[in-house]
Amino acid sequence: MTNEALIGLIFLPLLGACATVLPGRFATYLGILSGLAPLPLLLVAVTLSVAQNGPGFLELGGWAAPLGIRLFVDPLAVLMLWMVAIIGGLAAIHAWCDFPPASPSGQRFWPLWLLLTSAMNALFLSADLFNLYVCLELITLTAIPLIALTGSKTAVRAAMRYLLLALLASLLYLLGVALLYNATGTLDLYLMRDALAAAPPAAVVATLALISLGLLLKGAVFPLHVWLPKAHASAPGPVSAVLSALVVKTAIYLLYRVWLWSVPATVAAEQALTLLAILGAGALLYGGVLALLQQRLKLVIAYSTVAQLGYLLLILPMASSGAWPVAWQGGTYQLLSHGLAKAAMFLAAANILHALGSDRLSDLQRLDQRQPLSLFALAVAGVSIMGLPPSGGFLAKWLLLDAAFRSGQWWLLAVLVAGSLLAAAYVFRILAASLRRDDPTEADPVADTKAIPNVQTACAVLLALLALAAGFAAAPMIEFIGPGAPGAWSRP
């Protein structure tokens, strides 16, 4: 049952994508619905199974590793899959209004969307490094056309830049994988640790450096983030949401898998993790400062993504300390709550852009009367981004600070504090711009505001409320997520 569910998670959206390109409306509707609607149901089955039986492998076609390609499902993968289902699902509902399936724009949009969903699901489940390469490429080749879909100059330029860097990143990753295969004779993430321990150190360093470099580039980790803000800011709203909430996280997810599951816990590896955390700190501070300098709402949110990704790397140097379980809880919870909040912000920003015809901060004034619910979504999600209670972001930040304290890594504490103050500054800058009222005589501020379909508003609000609710329902999820990577990193 679970095996079928796992395969369904990958293949239903894939088949759906095939259906949407068939002629006729019926095929399009059928493709979208059959590709997306069953995902939560399948996930319930997978979640129950993982909660009951623990992590598990699925050998595709009955071929055992190392020859065969395996799927691996554990709580982390389940978490990511749920994020794809929920965030992707709500973003899809939002997209339904802008890209009606029967319209020409919809005909271009939905096959790409379904393929992207399928590719992300496949990535979170794959245990094979080369298979992961294919997934990464699929994600790149579906996400970028989605960015370019509006056809505007900004969008095409951002897409082009993203594409060139993404292809470079893929090649670096592929080169790393090639060297790794030569050094270890396996591509399976979970069979690699012993082989890596035995391999010549120089080869290991080169491989891991190449793979990590490729992933850092794809994950837009400072200082390799240059492509992200414009790409995310010029994409259509639901695409921005999914890019920021999910797509960049796929690279971070793989970094976790490689470094925490596959690399032997040596002193050198620990130093590498510290280096990654330093990049994360740089992201948090640099992204935060740049978010503060932007004049457009979507760019503020996009730079905020650059910053928030930093949190996810900051936990890495604690991998060998006693504080690791807490750090891991904080990292994964940040993964979740940032996803929800960031998607809510991008959808709300898309609504605002639609309604006002501009998303310049200076044009946002009196937003509380012109787009009250979008502003509400923006504000509530902003609270989570700032890490203030009550929100998922707050609980994540609490756990991260707690872990930094317990591990005695004071610099992490300082970075976390500085990062959250910067986040507060850029979120409140948006809110202040929205409450401003330069011309008190202006009679009817609502007059020049276009109406937004209620469904679109609802999607943004719902995501924001989920980010808020994450501030109250952490305990069961954290229990489910467990202590993270298997034993090797945690020393007594």
Add this chain to the structure above:
Amino acid sequence: MNPSALIYLLTAAIVFGIGLHGLLQSRQILRQLLCINLMGGGIFLLLITLGGGADGPPDPVPQAMVLTGIVIAVSATAFALALLLRWHELGDSTELDAVANADANTHDE
């Protein structure tokens, strides 16, 4: 490892290096695309060489990887060309202008 393998390895490294150099040096998108393909070629050559098996039959896994990789490279290139065409239509340019940053905050819809 036999001498011919060494030649292949060197060639792979050189091809990859030329590609990387060109990618970083060139402003023309088309050239950059070609360079990316060159780099890919270098990696494929490396994979095939490493999987060559000095004694005994060659390892099939790298072969499969290269086949898949070629398919991906072709489709990525095709998409990139289509995007480039669109970019050319929009702005009559085949470069991503260096002044792109100047209008980072503008909104052109």
Add this chain to the structure above:
Amino acid sequence: MSFGWQALPLYIILVSVVTGILVFMLGEQRQHTRTVLNLAGAILKLALILIMLLAIQAGTTFEFRLPLLPGLDLLLHADRLTMLFATLSALLWLVTTVYAIGYLEQSPNRARFFGFFSLCVAATMGVASAGNLFTFFIFYELLTLATWPLVVHRGTPEAFAAGRIYLAYTLAGGILLLVGLIWLHALAGAGDFILDGSLAPIASGNENALRAIFVLLMLGFGVKAALLPLHSWLPRAMVAPAPVSALLHAVAVVKAGAFGLVRLIQDVFGFQLAASLGLTDLLAWVAGVTIIYGSVLALKQSDLKRRLAYSTVSQVSYIALGVATGGVLATIGGLVHLVHQGLTKITLFFCAGNYAEAYGIHKVEDLDGLGECMPVTSVCFTIAALGMIGVPPMAGFITKWHLGAGAMAAGAPWVILILVASTLLNAAYFLPLLQRIWFRPLTEEIARRDDRLGRIRQVALIAPTVFVAVTALAAGLLAGIPGSPLFWVTRMVGAEGP
């Protein structure tokens, strides 16, 4: 987790939250519905608190627990200190709501105002009933979030500048609080660390860590309590409408900070431990300096609301001073001032709002002769000002008497000096105002202005003012009878020990 009768503190918070949400949803136009809703929410909340008060008298305990993180719960409970703060805030919320309805009539964005107003009171109730520091922190930060839109309500550049300063101070304070809290959590382990004496067993060997934690928490609370040198957001926040100032000063923000300091000394560390680490002396000195400094600056202000703001800076520190001095009497003095200062200061702000609304008066110089044309407001102002100075038998005197006697008992005679100096300074900045109001002739310019209050606003503004003035007067005059704030506080301190 139980959602039964035991969870009453949660429901009291939810009453305000739901009122706020409904007000937001109603929108700007449905004014009558909104008024009814606001009043109904405030009255229901007050009623629930009175019921809870009676139930606690009868021996019921209230507790609501929701696990948020492994080993960390959202814990709401109701002890005597909770009830003191909760009753005060619920009562003053009702009064301020009435006042605000009158004050903001015809002004824009009222739905937004009343929505956040309700959320602000919900957060205050949360602060009051927090059963551990973690919960306290959650509501403390929520209070920051809910008050910011009120501070910037007018939407002018000055309002946003004040809002920025407010955020800079409170969020930075919040971070210090958070760091202190996490340190304490790491040191003391899981559990509800707001129980008296729970830190004593781990104290030996960790003295310096505990001192550092105390200072971090003190700074975190000190920002909202406007302790020197963290006070300067408060006078700037005076750009907010008068009901907001009243609420900020008398009930919500400043009091939440002071309440945090009380909890810190009494419940988190316990007076014995804090005193043995030399921490109460630290707080007492900071509070003492703040009292004098605030009063001196109040003297210099020519803007009425700013003068009142600096007066708040000074007066709120009495609470910290009393609690930090220790001993039964001083503690009573500090805690009862929580109520006395609230009632008195809200009266003063209402009066200042009335002057501003009726004649557009903001400056101290323009108060001349106003007793003539606004007698009721002026009488209320006089009662409150005398109460602040501490003229017997006003409420302020009750506070100062207990503080002074407690200081002698606790062997800290320097506190008497502070009290004397502060009383003289209070007199120096309030008496000239009274002299202007009653004994100077009305200036011609003011006399030519029309009273801009309509008949309905007359009632909506004056009635709450009179009510709080009378309550403040009664708190002093009737301090000896059962049911007075002093009575409650005395029982509280007597029951739980200093």
